[in-house]
Amino acid sequence: MSIVIHESDLLFGEYKKEHVFHIEQSTTYKSLGTNIRVIEFVLRHKNNVILMIEAKSSSPKPGNLDDFEDFIEEIREKFVHSVDLFFSVIVGRLNDQENDMPDYFKSADYTNVKIKMLLVINGHKIDWLPPVSSALYQKLKRQIRNWQLELAVINHEQAKEYGLLKT
Numbered sequence: 001m002s003i004v005i006h007e008s009d010l011l012f013g014e015y016k017k018e019h020v021f022h023i024e025q026s027t028t029y030k031s032l033g034t035n036i037r038v039i040e041f042v043l044r045h046k047n048n049v050i051l052m053i054e055a056k057s058s059s060p061k062p063g064n065l066d067d068f069e070d071f072i073e074e075i076r077e078k079f080v081h082s083v084d085l086f087f088s089v090i091v092g093r094l095n096d097q098e099n100d101m102p103d104y105f106k107s108a109d110y111t112n113v114k115i116k117m118l119l120v121i122n123g124h125k126i127d128w129l130p131p132v133s134s135a136l137y138q139k140l141k142r143q144i145r146n147w148q149l150e151l152a153v154i155n156h157e158q159a160k161e162y163g164l165l166k167t
Contacts, residue, residue, distance in 0.1 A: 004166055007040045008055040008122050010156060011166040018102045019044040023082055026100040028089055037074065039082045039117075043164075044104055048113050052086070053164075054078055055120045062131040072132070076139040079117045083143060116150040120164070124155040 003020060004013035021042040023029055029038055039054040054075060060067035088094040089101050096106075119136065121129070133153040137144070144151060159165050 008057040027098040037078045119153045122156045
């Protein structure tokens with residue numbers, strides 16, 4: 001069975017259901033209350049590559065300092081909370097009562113898995129991505145180092161090139 005995820009006017013997929021943890025729709029996330037923010041979904045993309053995907057329909061320009069900083073902080077929170085929730089389920093600190101997380105994620109050998117946080121901004125020009133990427137990297141530096149994560153900020157065209165969007 002395959003699934004498609006509609007987010008920020010983008011259609012992600014089609015993916016095998018067993019390759020997707022739709023964290024935003026999970027019972028575990030919903031049971032945690034209102035002060036937790038999470039990304040859209042986690043995807044087993046290729047062998048030994050997991051993508052933690054957040055999609056946005058737009059982004060403020062870096063020159064609009066207050067809005068830009070709020071945007072970066074929102075995305076930072078989503079990635080940090082999602083990494084915490086994801087690994088809390090894996091190590092059994094949070095219960096996956098409805099078995100929302102596919103078995104692959106629970107049994108993967110994380111010493112050999114690359115995990116990439118991926119922000120997809122729909123409609124963004126490629127030239128506008130580096131300031132977002134740089135600001136987000138600065139805010140996530142500790143998590144990137146501690147968890148040995150990667151970070152990428154791409155637009156809808158690049159997401160399509162990478163095979164993330166339904167054509």
